[in-house]
Amino acid sequence: MLAMAATFLVFSGAQSASAAAYGPGFDDAQNGGQGRIGAYSFEGHNVYCLQPWLPRPLDETTKGDVVDGQQFQMSDDSTARVNWAISTHGQSADPVVTSAVAMFVWSLAAPDSYASHGTSGDEHYLGRVPADRRGEVSSTLATIREGATKVGARVLANHSGSLQFTTDAADAKKGTVTLSSDLSGATGTVVLSGATFASTATDTATLTVGEASPIVVVPAGFERGPVTVSATAKVTAPSEPWAAKILLLHTPGAQLLGSSGGTVPGEFTAVGQDRVPRVPTPAPIPTATATATATPTPTRTAAPPRIPSPTPSVTAAPTTTQVPTTTPTPTPTQTAAPSVTPTHSSSPITTPPPASPAPPTTTPTAKPPAPTTKPVPQSTTDAGTPSSTPSVTPTSDPSTSQRPTAASTAAPPRTPSASPTSMPAGTAAAVPTTPTSAQPEWLAQTGASAVSWPLLLGGGALVVGALALAWGFLSRRHQA
Incomplete structure (x- = not known):
């Protein structure tokens, strides 16, 4: 017997028995003996009676199992809503709120008993609330019922x-x-x-x-x-799904108490990290110095000086004007013979007729500059002619007043018979000033004026005559 008693004590202790007590609510002292309405307290939590027709659970109370609503003929949704109401609003310290929660739990866990008083359950149990607080309890009950519509049994x-x-x-x-x-x-x-x-x-x-x-x-x-x-x-989760469960608390000979049945796990852990380690990037920031590279670009404005430097100026050097310098190739030196002929021809009378055809050949007189330099080499070809030509022109024959023109054109008349084509070249070289008005131009070249020419001829004749007389006088004297 003693052994059996010890075993019973061990198991009873395992049930962690403790007495329940009154929680926030209204009782006979506040409502004129109408009965208890509100919460009980067990181990620091508000708990609610599930069988209102049974005596109050004020003796030793033990925790039972977490059960579904089948025992109370509640659906899973109703069980989840009772769990939600006890776990949330039911933990308030306000007797108005706890009274509303008790009425809500009774209406679902014991609907038959709740409505068995000849009136609606709400009207009957509001009679346990002081008259001055009934309106508050009624409005709170409506709020709880509205929130319960959003709660249902579901598995996350x-x-x-x-x-x-x-x-x-x-x-x-x-x-x-x-x-x-x-x-x-x-x-x-x-x-x-x-x-x-x-x-x-x-x-x-x-x-x-x-x-x-x-x-x-x-x-x-x-x-x-x-x-x-x-x-x-x-x-x-955005809204925690309340489990369709209730924790039962047993009190011998009294009504069952219900406590929170918890929630379906509505939480999980998420993790993450960089896929690639982050490397310090302060170095790329100095790349802003690239703006400095933009500043050198204005130095390229020095490029325009290249445009004015016309290297083509060198191309100006190869002007074909130097090529004409090779034009001396038609060396009229061969026509130097015509320049010699003037010395042999002392008859100026025959030369005037060719003088007239000579001007047509002087059309190439555009080249006089080159021939003017040519007479110098001609003088080298005939060493004796230079001395004769100057002597003939001033003093050979006074009568040959037309000698100047003959000197410039005498040679051409004879040469045309042999080579008419070369004749113009010779005349062009030898006669740069053979126009019809040759005498005035020639005189202009020699520095004499056309007006003093007869005087010069006369003076020359006098000098020649005087010399002749002197020569004759001397020769006679010498003979004598």
Whole structure:
């Protein structure tokens, strides 16, 4: 017997028995003896009776199992809603709120008993609320029922997510982190390692799925070389699905108490890191010096001086004008013979007739400059002729007043018979001034005037006569 008693004590202790107590609510003292409405307290939590027709659970209370609503003939949705109401609103310290929660739980867990008082359950149990607080309880109950419509029994699938990082191409210290998940609307508390959020300068921030937030690498990060930024996030579903479960509390000979049955796991962890380590990029920043390379471009304005430097000026040197210098090839030196002929022909009378045809041949007089220099080499060909030509012109015959023209044209008349074509060349070389008005021009070349010419002839005749007389006188005297 003693052994059996010891075994019973051990097992009863394992059930962690403790007495429940009154929680926030209204009782006979506030409502004129209408009964208890509100919450009980067990181990620091508000709990609610599930069988209102049974005595109050004020003795030793023990935790039971987490059960579904089948025992209370509740659907899974109703069980989940009772769980939600007890776990949220039911933990309030306001007797108005806890009274509304008790009425909501009874309406679902014991609907028959709730409506068995000849009136609606709401009207009956509001009678346990002081008259001056009934309006508050009624409005709070309506709020709870509205919120319960959004709660239902459901099983959360195995959701997953990750953190995606990007690196700024221009500055490896900058980038973004994005929370990715198949659970739309979920949020996650992200904790960075090696970086901070640009918006808060801290390593922690709350992001929603699909949201990208700028980050900055910790300033001292690159001092140790490349940096790999990583992060973890605790992701929570947008609305926690409450389990269709209730934790039962047993009290001998009294009503069952219900406590929170918990939630279906609605959280998961997401992780992520840089795919490639971040390499310090302060060096590329000095590439801004490339602007300095742009400044040298104005120095190219020196290029325009190349345009004025007309190297083609050298091409001006090869002017074909030097080629005409080779024109002396038609060496009229062979026509020097005509220049000699003037000395042999002392008869000036025969020369005037050719003088008239000579001018037509003087059409090439455009070349007089070249022939003018040619008579000098002609003088070299005949050493005796130069001395005779000057002597003949001034003093050979006074009667030959027309000698000047003959001297320039005497040779051509004889040469045309042999070579008419060469004749013009000779005449062109020997007679640069053989126009019909040759005498005045020739006189102009010799420095005499046309008016003094007869005087010169007369003077010459007198000199010749005087010399002749002197010569005759001397010769006679010598003979004598």
